[in-house]
Amino acid sequence: MAFHPHLTKLQPYPFEKLKRLFAGVTPNPAYSPISLGIGEPKHPTPAFIKQSLVDHLDGLASYPATSGSEALRQSISQWIARRYAIPAPNPATQILPVNGSREALFALAQTIINTNDSTAGAPLILCPNPFYQIYEGAAYLAGAEPYFANSDPARNFAPDYSSIPEEIWQRVQLLFVCSPGNPTGAVLTLEDWKELFDLSDRYGFVIAADECYSEIYFQEEAPLGSLQAAQQLGRTHFPRLITLSSLSKRSNVPGMRSGFVAGDAEIIKNFLLYRTYHGSAMSPVIQAASIDAWNDETHVEENRAKYVKKFAQITPLLEEVLDVKLPDAAFYLWAKVDHLNGISDTEFAKQLYEKYHVTVLPGSYLAREAHGINPGENRIRMALVAEVDECLEAAQRIVQFCKELSN
Numbered sequence: 290m291a292f293h294p295h296l297t298k299l300q301p302y303p304f305e306k307l308k309r310l311f312a313g314v315t316p317n318p319a320y321s322p323i324s325l326g327i328g329e330p331k332h333p334t335p336a337f338i339k340q341s342l343v344d345h346l347d348g349l350a351s352y353p354a355t356s357g358s359e360a361l362r363q364s365i366s367q368w369i370a371r372r373y374a375i376p377a378p379n380p381a382t383q384i385l386p387v388n389g390s391r392e393a394l395f396a397l398a399q400t401i402i403n404t405n406d407s408t409a410g411a412p413l414i415l416c417p418n419p420f421y422q423i424y425e426g427a428a429y430l431a432g433a434e435p436y437f438a439n440s441d442p443a444r445n446f447a448p449d450y451s452s453i454p455e456e457i458w459q460r461v462q463l464l465f466v467c468s469p470g471n472p473t474g475a476v477l478t479l480e481d482w483k484e485l486f487d488l489s490d491r492y493g494f495v496i497a498a499d500e501c502y503s504e505i506y507f508q509e510e511a512p513l514g515s516l517q518a519a520q521q522l523g524r525t526h527f528p529r530l531i532t533l534s535s536l537s538k539r540s541n542v543p544g545m546r547s548g549f550v551a552g553d554a555e556i557i558k559n560f561l562l563y564r565t566y567h568g569s570a571m572s573p574v575i576q577a578a579s580i581d582a583w584n585d586e587t588h589v590e591e592n593r594a595k596y597v598k599k600f601a602q603i604t605p606l607l608e609e610v611l612d613v614k615l616p617d618a619a620f621y622l623w624a625k626v627d628h629l630n631g632i633s634d635t636e637f638a639k640q641l642y643e644k645y646h647v648t649v650l651p652g653s654y655l656a657r658e659a660h661g662i663n664p665g666e667n668r669i670r671m672a673l674v675a676e677v678d679e680c681l682e683a684a685q686r687i688v689q690f691c692k693e694l695s696n
Contacts, residue, residue, distance in 0.1 A: 295429040302422060303654040310639055310651070320646035323683040325671040328471065328621065330541045332595060332676070335588040338542060341578040348573030355570045356561055357386035364583040365549045371586075372503075373517035376525075382554040383527070385561055386571050386579070389546035390501045390535040391423055394465070397531065397550070398427035400563045401463045401495050409456060415464040417448045419472055419656035419665040421499065424465040433462065437659035445617070446473035447481055450488065452660075461494045469502040469512055472655050472670040473623045474616020476506075482518035489529050495556065498532045501548070504539040504589050505596050506618035516551065527552040531560075538620070539589055540582045547571065547579040596620055599677045603684045607671075610691035620673050623652070627667035629694040634667050644693075645686040 301309075307326060316322065356362070362380035370377035378384055387393035402412055414428035418437035428435040436457060438448035448466070466485065468477040477485075489496055498515035506512050515532045524530070535548030550560065564570075571579075582588075604615045604622065612625035626637045634651040641647050652668030671687075673680045 293430065295432070298429045299426050300422070303650055306654050307638070307648070307650060310635060311642055314639060314643045316642055316646040317644055320686065322646045322648070323675070323679055323686070324648040325673065325675075325680070325683055326648040326650045327674075328672045329543055329674060330538055330620075331674045332541045332592055334541050335582075335585075337585070337588070338540060338545075338578050338582050341581045342574055345574050345577035348577060351573050353570040353573050353576065355565045357571055358573070358576050358580075361386050361571075361576045361580050361583075364580045365551070368583045369516060369551060372511070373514050373520070375517055375520040378516070378527075378551050379554070383551055383557055385550050385557050385564070386576065387533070387548050387550055387564075388569060388571055389537060389543075390499060390533040390548040392546075392569065393533050393548065393550050394421075394423050394497065394499060395427045395430075396563065396567060396569065397497055397533075397560060398431040398433065398463055400560045401556070402431040402433045403462065404432040406462070409460055411460075412462045413457065413460040415453075415457075415461045415494075417465065417467060417470065418659050419652065420465070421467060421471050422655075425657070428463075435657075436461070437657055439659055439662065439664045440470075440473060440475075446470060446475040446623075447477060450484060458488065458492045461492060463495050463497060464489070465497050465499060466515075467499040468515070469500075469506065469616070469618030471502065471619060472621045472650075472652065472665075474502075474619040474621055476512040476617040477518075479513060479518055479521060482513070482515065483522055486519065486522060486524060486530075493529070495529045495531065495553075498530065500532055501535040502538055502619035503534060505593055505620050507597055507600060507615055508617060512618050526554070529553055529556070531556055536579060536582050539592070541592060542578075542582065545575055545578065547575050547582075595677070596673070599673055599680055602677065603673060603680055606681075606684045606688055610688050610695070622671040622673065623668060624671065625668050629691055632694060634665070634669050637669060641687065641690050645690050647683045647686050647690075649687075 362384045366377045366380040412433040413436045414433045415436050416424040418439045425435045440446040441449040531552040537543040638651045650670045652665030653663050656663050656665030
């Protein structure tokens with residue numbers, strides 16, 4: 290049988306690699322299992338969102354429109370205006386509900402990439418490195434190739450765009466950026482956004498800004514968003530810019546699969562056309578609950594306060610034994626481990642799992658070898674998504690493990 294030729298280019302997902310790493314390993318039965326591996330929110334879903342789902346079950350009797358209801362688009366538009374202190378985007382032309390940002394990230398590439406418009410080789414999708422693996426899969430299955438911009442620790446893990454050659458930029462049709470970043474937690478500055486917008490103007494590529502972690506942050510000021518940066522720089526119609534966000538982390542509803550894309554009206558128009566054929570309409574039940582979620586900030590503030598308290602307790606503990614610091618935002622700690630007698634990230638994860646039954650994700654699984662290095666190598670990602678007591682117990686076990694490695 291013949292299948293899509295680019296399916297063979299897809300690498301196993303990081304958690305599949307982790308499963309292989311742990312194959313044959315029996316964790317210490319003296320400890321209960323604790324996973325800091327998967328970035329799945331574990332704080333309780335707010336009761337009012339659950340109730341909203343129940344209250345709108347009659348929506349199951351109707352086919353939904355791919356564009357979503359006017360009420361949902363209005364609620365998203367107003368949330369953007371409140372959150373980023375900018376004029377509300379046009380809900381009819383600049384907003385489109387999606388079934389979580391993950392599927393939209395993938396589908397956007399299918400809409401943007403033009404395989405007939407590249408004279409120097411296959412079109413490129415530029416990705417940060419380390420990165421969210423959907424970016425890579427989206428590139429291959431859209432008929433493009435991923436090109437990786439390694440993060441620069443000296444620039445707070447912002448991708449290093451200055452080293453990218455002219456001939457590469459000329460082939461870039463889509464650029465993915467994640468701010469706050471996964472796994473680093475880094476937030477792009479206004480200067481970073483100006484650099485990206487200038488490059489987009491020069492070379493004509495679309496910027497897809499993945500902002501699903503925007504509401505979990507540890508500084509007094511909320512992270513700068515791409516639409517906000519565009520507005521501040523006078524790009525009021527958001528040319529070649531699409532922002533993607535989601536309720537999953539903000540409202541602890543990863544199972545609802547509810548988010549949005551917003552920005553350039555021409556891109557939104559063509560993305561809606563693609564999605565109409567793709568069968569990507571959001572259930573009316575989910576739409577109704579999403580309206581209630583976007584309209585409420587109290588539960589978001591309470592959720593953020595939990596993360597602030599959790600990271601304030603756990604980060605200092607881990608700083609004693611790991612090269613790690615409090616991130617700008619998101620719910621990950623991105624720690625360097627090779628100072629512990631030269632241990633690799635994979636061996637660290639494997640031994641920690643075996644001796645203390647704690648799961649962390651090797652950083653090399655979240656990156657690719659590019660330009661001579663793997664920028665995730667010798668780092669680990671810890672997702673502090675569980676309640677504080679469980680995360681604290683995991684941190685204490687990690688501290689003990691690191692002390693053993695240092696002896």
